Every structure is written in C-alpha cells, then in structure tokens.
Amino acid sequence: MNKNKSFLILGIVMIISAIFFIIYALNNPQASFPWHNSITYIIYMAYIVLAVSFILKGFKK
Structure with a gap:
C-alpha cells in the first residue's frame, strides 16, 4: 500500500x-x-489538526 494512501485512510478513520x-x-x-x-x-x-494534516498528506503526490 502506498504511504500517502495510508495517511489518507488514517485521517479519514480519525475523522x-x-x-x-x-x-x-x-x-x-x-x-x-x-x-x-x-x-x-x-x-x-x-x-483535528493531526487528522486534517494526515488527510492533506494523503492527497499530496
């Protein structure tokens, strides 16, 4: 699994x-x-800051 995708999934789970x-x-x-x-x-x-930063990092390419 891609590292950015992991951050995105973790951020969504946190939210x-x-x-x-x-x-x-x-x-x-x-x-x-x-x-x-x-x-x-x-x-x-x-x-909230941590969750949003994970989601933004997940969208970063």
Missing part, C-alpha cells in the same frame, strides 16, 4: 471516530473530564 465520539458525548452529558475545559479544547484541536 469518523471523532464524529462517533461527538455523538456519544452529546448523548451522555453527565460525563466529564477531571481537568479544566481549556485542556480538553487543546486536545480536541490537536486531534
């Missing part, structure tokens, strides 16, 4: 898993993390 996590989290509002929201937002943003 799909994020969507499922959001759906799960919206249906369970009682759950929370043991730290401040700002740390959670930083983790979310890093995950």
Whole structure:
C-alpha cells in the first residue's frame, strides 16, 4: 500500500471516530473530564489538526 494512501485512510478513520465520539458525548452529558475545559479544547484541536494534516498528506503526490 502506498504511504500517502495510508495517511489518507488514517485521517479519514480519525475523522469518523471523532464524529462517533461527538455523538456519544452529546448523548451522555453527565460525563466529564477531571481537568479544566481549556485542556480538553487543546486536545480536541490537536486531534483535528493531526487528522486534517494526515488527510492533506494523503492527497499530496
């Protein structure tokens, strides 16, 4: 398998898993993390940046 195709598949899987996590989290509002929201937002943003960079790298030739 081509290395760029692997990055593309990994990025798509990351986006799909994020969507499922959001759906799960919206249906369970009682759950929370043991730290401040700002740390959670930083983790979310890093995950999105990583997923998008994998997808862009997958399209690169």
